[in-house]
Amino acid sequence: MPVTIRDVAAASGVSIGTVSRALNDYPDVSTVTRERVRAAAAELGYVPNQSAQFLSSKRLTSIALIISGFLEDKVFNDFDIMLTRGAFQFATEHDVPISLHVTNSREQAERSLDQLCFEHNVSGAIVFGLRTDDPYCESLSRSTTPCVTVDVPVPGERVGSVVLDDCAAASEMTDYLVSCGHRRIAVVHGSRTAVVSVERMEGIVRSLRSHGIELRDEDVIYTNFTHEEAFEKVGAYLDAHPEPRVTAFLCMSDLLALGTIQAIQRRGLSVPEDFSVTGYDGISLAGFVSPAITTVDQNVQTKGYEAARLLCDMISGRREACRVVLPHSLRKGGSVRKISR
Structure with missing residues (x-):
């Protein structure tokens, strides 16, 4: 396992930032500390990478993390927290000053990036x-x-993006439900104005059609990616269909899946015995509920980390603005059961 800057910091008894400044000859590091850090690095065999060396130079001032719509969320949004943690992790490891800002549509119209x-x-x-x-x-x-944008590619010479192949991931989840015997599926849709919702819907429909299954309009439940709307609208759907017309709810986020499960349980029904439920995102909360939610794990924290890496590489000139597509995985929980076709 390669030696990291954290290892050097621990061995020399200083912070990661001090290690970075010592190795890059910053004048605010004493000679004694600089020599101690260099001795520890030499003993451990630590070799700083070029990206880290650039990011520790004085040419980079700081970067900003801007969250749109954060204050509009009515519940704790673990997804945003994980993205933020990933970006701050990269900034901390590479001694890059980072600040956090929130915005909304009104503020964006009044003040440009x-x-x-x-x-x-x-x-x-x-x-x-x-x-x-x-x-x-x-x-x-x-x-x-x-x-650098996350999830929403925006054209522009100075704009990069970090995304997931949402179409492929949603298609894979749908294939899994069908393989478990589910052919009557309701979709708990995210925001109509979210790029990821459009791409996930495309993947769902593509998978269903490949299996000869048609998704009816009345079986698509539109929300705005909020837990409350999923709870209310799935509840209304269940009340309107006392004789179950579907066996599974395919949700476009883990928060929507949580709201869906609560709506099912509020009516004296259970998951997965009465209905199977799937999520999307892989937030930690999805694994803490019972049953654990079967979900698409899109490595949310890694998204934030790689967004910060791409941005700093763009600032340094190491990379042009580009689209980075991260891998995903299917994380199976207890919220889906196999049924006979």
């Missing part, structure tokens, strides 16, 4: 939580500030 970055003296920004109708989706294409 370039303005925000200029006012806060940052070299670039990571943006997540964007909807297709947010002003940033148009203005970012003209931005002169390096920017």
